[in-house]
Amino acid sequence: xxxxxxxxxxxxxxxxxxxxxxxxxxxxxxxxxxxxxxxxxxxxxxxxxxxxxxxxxxxxxxxxxxxxxxxxxxxxxxxxxxxxxxxxxxxxxxxxxxxxxxxxxxxxxxxxxxxxxxxxxxxxxxxxxxxxxxxxxxxxxxxxxxxxxxxxxxxxxxxxxxxxxxxxxxxxxxxxxxxxxxxxxxxxxxxxxxxxxxxxxxxxxxxxxxxxxxxxxxxxxxxxxxxxxxxxxxxxxxxxxxxxxxxxxxxxxxxxxxxxxxxxxxxxxxxxxxxxxxxxxxxxxxxxxxxxxxxxxxxxxxxxxxxxxxxxxxxxxxxxxxxxxxxxxxxxxxxxxxxxxxxxxxxxxxxxxxxxxxxxxxxxxxxxxxxxxxxxxxxxxxxxxxxxxxxxxxxxxxxxxxxxxxxxxxxxxxxxxxxxxxxxxxxxxxxxxxxxxxxxxxxxxxxxxxxxxxxxxxxx
Amino acid sequence: xxxxxxxxxxxxxxxxxxxxxxxxxxxxxxxxxxxxxxxxxxxxxxxxxxxxxxxxxxxxxxxxxxxxxxxxxxxxxxxxxxxxxxxxxxxxxxxxxxxxxxxxxxxxxxxxxxxxxxxxxxxxxxxxxxxxxxxxxxxxxxxxxxxxxxxxxxxxxxxxxxxxxxxxxxxxxxxxxxxxxxxxxxxxxxxxxxxxxxxxxxxxxxxxxxxxxxxxxxxxxxxxxxxxxxxxxxxxxxxxxxxxxxxxxxxxxxxxxxxxxxxxxxxxxxxxxxxxxxxxxxxxxxxxxxxxxxxxxxxxxxxxxxxxxxxxxxxxxxxxxxxxxxxxxxxxxxxxxxxxxxxxxxxxxxxxxxxxxxxxxxxxxxxxxxxxxxxxxxxxxxxxxxxxxxxxxxxxxxxxxxxxxxxxxxxxxxxxxxxxxxxxxxxxxxxxxxxxxxxxxxxxxxxxxxxxxxxxxxxx
Numbered sequence: 042x043x044x045x046x047x048x049x050x051x052x053x054x055x056x057x058x059x060x061x062x063x064x065x066x067x068x069x070x071x072x073x074x075x076x077x078x079x080x081x082x083x084x085x086x087x088x089x090x091x092x093x094x095x096x097x098x099x100x101x102x103x104x105x106x107x108x109x110x111x112x113x114x115x116x117x118x119x120x121x122x123x124x125x126x127x128x129x130x131x132x133x134x135x136x137x138x139x140x141x142x143x144x145x146x147x148x149x150x151x152x153x154x155x156x157x158x159x160x161x162x163x164x165x166x167x168x169x170x171x172x173x174x175x176x177x178x179x180x181x182x183x184x185x186x187x188x189x190x191x192x193x194x195x196x197x198x199x200x201x202x203x204x205x206x207x208x209x210x211x212x213x214x215x216x217x218x219x220x221x222x223x224x225x226x227x228x229x230x231x232x233x234x235x236x237x238x239x240x241x242x243x244x245x246x247x248x249x250x251x252x253x254x255x256x257x258x259x260x261x262x263x264x265x266x267x268x269x270x271x272x273x274x275x276x277x278x279x280x281x282x283x284x285x286x287x288x289x290x291x292x293x294x295x296x297x298x299x300x301x302x303x304x305x306x307x308x309x310x311x312x313x314x315x316x317x318x319x320x321x322x323x324x325x326x327x328x329x330x331x332x333x334x335x336x337x338x339x340x341x342x343x344x345x346x347x348x349x350x351x352x353x354x355x356x357x358x359x360x361x362x363x364x365x366x367x368x369x370x371x372x373x374x375x376x377x378x379x380x381x382x383x384x385x386x387x388x389x390x391x392x393x394x395x396x397x398x399x400x401x402x403x404x405x406x407x408x409x410x411x412x413x414x415x416x417x418x419x420x421x422x423x424x425x426x427x428x429x430x431x432x433x434x435x436x437x438x439x440x441x442x443x444x445x446x447x448x449x450x451x452x453x454x455x456x457x458x459x460x461x462x463x464x465x466x467x468x469x470x471x472x473x474x475x476x477x478x479x480x481x482x483x484x485x486x487x488x489x490x491x492x493x494x495x496x497x498x499x500x501x
Numbered sequence: 502x503x504x505x506x507x508x509x510x511x512x513x514x515x516x517x518x519x520x521x522x523x524x525x526x527x528x529x530x531x532x533x534x535x536x537x538x539x540x541x542x543x544x545x546x547x548x549x550x551x552x553x554x555x556x557x558x559x560x561x562x563x564x565x566x567x568x569x570x571x572x573x574x575x576x577x578x579x580x581x582x583x584x585x586x587x588x589x590x591x592x593x594x595x596x597x598x599x600x601x602x603x604x605x606x607x608x609x610x611x612x613x614x615x616x617x618x619x620x621x622x623x624x625x626x627x628x629x630x631x632x633x634x635x636x637x638x639x640x641x642x643x644x645x646x647x648x649x650x651x652x653x654x655x656x657x658x659x660x661x662x663x664x665x666x667x668x669x670x671x672x673x674x675x676x677x678x679x680x681x682x683x684x685x686x687x688x689x690x691x692x693x694x695x696x697x698x699x700x701x702x703x704x705x706x707x708x709x710x711x712x713x714x715x716x717x718x719x720x721x722x723x724x725x726x727x728x729x730x731x732x733x734x735x736x737x738x739x740x741x742x743x744x745x746x747x748x749x750x751x752x753x754x755x756x757x758x759x760x761x762x763x764x765x766x767x768x769x770x771x772x773x774x775x776x777x778x779x780x781x782x783x784x785x786x787x788x789x790x791x792x793x794x795x796x797x798x799x800x801x802x803x804x805x806x807x808x809x810x811x812x813x814x815x816x817x818x819x820x821x822x823x824x825x826x827x828x829x830x831x832x833x834x835x836x837x838x839x840x841x842x843x844x845x846x847x848x849x850x851x852x853x854x855x856x857x858x859x860x861x862x863x864x865x866x867x868x869x870x871x872x873x874x875x876x877x878x879x880x881x882x883x884x885x886x887x888x889x890x891x892x893x894x895x896x897x898x899x900x901x902x903x904x905x906x907x908x909x910x911x912x913x914x915x916x917x918x919x920x921x922x923x924x925x926x927x928x929x930x931x932x933x934x935x936x937x938x939x940x941x942x943x944x945x946x947x948x949x950x951x952x953x954x955x956x957x958x959x960x961x
Contacts, residue, residue: 091676205673344799362663
């Protein structure tokens with residue numbers, strides 16, 4: 042934007058020399074806008090349903106009808122949603138990508154999603170996608186391509202399901218300076234931590250339970266190790282700070298080392314444990330991180346339960362904002378996809394596009410060495426005299442000031458690989474450098490009385 | 502929209518025959534977009550500050566610079582914000598309204614705001630306003646004029662201060678069906694109810710306290726009687742249901758009859774009292790109401806304190822959503838105004854406008870007689886035998902089923918006009934018709950043992 046001297050990009054790039062020639066063959070208000078779908082799983086089939094059920098209302102809101110022009114998927118013969126016209130199903134995703142006015146990409150993953158999205162943009166289609174992995178890795182390339190092609194790229198459903206978060210960052214807060222976003226953005230880990238909290242379960246039991254109930258996948262790695270939330274953090278940071286932030290820039294810790302003890306200890310301090318995606322912009326630069334954090338139980342994020350997601354945004358002028366809603370699920374995610382489809386369709390009817398995503402600031406990434414926080418570190422130890430003194434000395438030797446040490450004399454649950462009686466020892470630090478903290482914890486773990494992995498939680 | 506057969510409105514209405522002629526004299530990417538301000542009070546002066554402080558960032562985000570072209574106010578000589586160029590100040594609001602590319606209307610009230618906004622739209626300017634009273638009364642006229650003139654009307658700041666609520670309703674949820682919005686949308690009443698809750702104050706004392714601290718105006722009527730929230734309800738209902746809803750369609754009850762007793766009784770049931778703006782769309786039609794309600798204390802709206810606002814939205818596909826943030830204050834409201842200015846400026850750079858506000862559904866208004874709820878009615882009575890039986894009989898005679906009656910035998914605080922000892926009697930009903938409930942309460946109040954006004958609270 043800005044180089045076009047008052048012309049719309051569509052006019053300026055020569056793709057439409059004559060304003061009487063409507064865009065991409067859309068001749069008048071009754072000619073349908075072609076919507077192509079890639080993928081027809083949980084979300085895609087709901088998108089197809091709403092497009093069918095709400096046809097008349099959508100036409101009123103857009104000014105022209107929408108029409109599903111093709112649905113590409115791997116196994117058309119397995120699709121059995123009654124509202125889907127079987128004749129639209131095909132395995133030829135490339136054809137659908139290049140013969141739509143709006144391509145809705147819901148296949149997920151990096152390839153072939155990236156190639157298909159780029160092909161669609163280059164064919165003159167606008168793209169709506171819910172693909173967080175794609176945008177977290179190739180966002181800047183895709184945003185740039187959309188701008189060069191004079192078309193739209195919208196992706197509200199990629200972060201926080203039904204919650205309008207992308208659009209507020211892209212438009213509502215565009216006159217403000219966002220300084221941080223704290224999000225509970227992964228429903229699977231949130232469900233598991235909730236179950237651990239309410240039922241006193243350890244992580245592995247709660248995970249199995251979540252898998253049995255369909256809240257966690259058979260391979261839960263992407264969720265429990267923090268990668269899903271990290272993808273979302275990268276997308277949010279890019280938009281909030283007008284700076285390219287890739288999944289490769291996000292540091293992540295998952296929730297696998299959190300135990301029922303950790304949750305109980307947090308509860309005693311009126312705190313809850315949540316997996317947070319945190320992006321911020323301060324004097325050290327831009328950072329994006331995912332980690333389990335201790336949150337005071339009266340903070341609005343503490344009451345985000347189950348598959349709900351929320352994002353807590355701080356901006357210089359607006360102060361604190363929170364956005365809350367269903368973070369996943371077919372219908373809620375489809376609602377966000379439909380909002381994007383209607384927005385893009387309105388642009389097609391009217392000519393022009395929405396705001397392009399500009400990475401004009403390109404701020405530096407904050408070095409990891411600049412990260413500091415207050416930490417709560419939980420060790421399991423076999424009790425013997427002098428442990429407290431020994432551990433305190435390691436922290437002191439590293440220059441870390443301790444706020445408190447609690448030794449819980451009740452035996453902790455059994456620990457695989459150790460048959461004796463274990464106790465929980467928890468060190469809460471004052472603000473300290475994270476690298477130093479991790480070195481300290483590593484040194485403490487060298488003691489033979491420390492058993493198993495410690496957990497490291499950050500105070501929010 | 503929809504009648505333009507693929508042309509942008511700007512092209513179709515003959516205001517720009519040649520696409521090489523840029524819109525409204527904006528010749529190239531360095532020509533400033535003229536921003537005119539009407540009003541330079543709490544919000545206006547903050548808007549002027551951010552436009553000045555963030556000039557470079559805003560230019561990057563828009564593609565062209567913004568320039569304050571004029572500031573109209575009643576008393577230019579009294580303006581002393583150091584960042585405001587005094588030479589821009591004028592009392593000639595009509596000139597500013599008709600010589601801007603974007604007019605920012607922050608004077609409030611119905612006239613001259615309405616005339617100036619319409620003049621600005623007709624002059625080809627887009628309008629950004631925070632004027633809830635104006636839109637609640639004349640919204641449909643203003644939206645229609647903006648559409649006819651091919652310009653934008655944006656008003657995020659009119660409801661919920663910094664909270665992005667208008668844009669999500671207008672765009673994010675446009676592919677969904679919103680069925681209800683419950684909002685805590687008035688900071689003054691929320692502050693007063695908070696003070697009553699935490700300090701056990703009666704309404705009049707809490708109001709005086711709020712006035713002394715500047716949280717309530719010298720004439721607080723518009724806030725405490727519910728009119729401010731009702732204006733916001735009308736705007737939200739119009740957008741959510743694509744149906745014109747005016748302030749005259751909104752029924753409202755304020756918080757003046759709520760006592761410390763009411764709050765204490767609610768607290769004992771783990772509930773809080775909030776002034777809610779509630780708009781809904783069901784088989785009876787569209788309704789918009791403002792009333793004090795009993796909210797379970799674990800509901801997300803219960804933790805909205807002080808000057809924070811929140812809106813809880815239910816949509817068919819998205820399910821529950823909540824938006825939370827600062828509902829008032831100069832900088833937060835200015836953040837929302839700036840978001841709108843940047844959005845409108847981007848449309849000017851690119852050509853075209855955002856989605857117009859269409860009232861295409863024009864749903865019927867639900868008749869008041871269709872309103873039903875569970876109610877909690879609190880009477881003050883001078884205790885004597887048979888009171889409970891007498892009151893129960895009146896409810897039974899009207900066919901209202903009672904869920905419970907509590908008689909609090911502790912004396913209530915002194916009541917003006919009665920010197921004896923009063924007690925609190927509270928009747929909680931099952932779901933019942935509101936008109937019938939009000940007739941019942943009127944009949945109960947005819948007993949000479951009932952003293953003063955009852956309070957009527959709705960269960961959420």
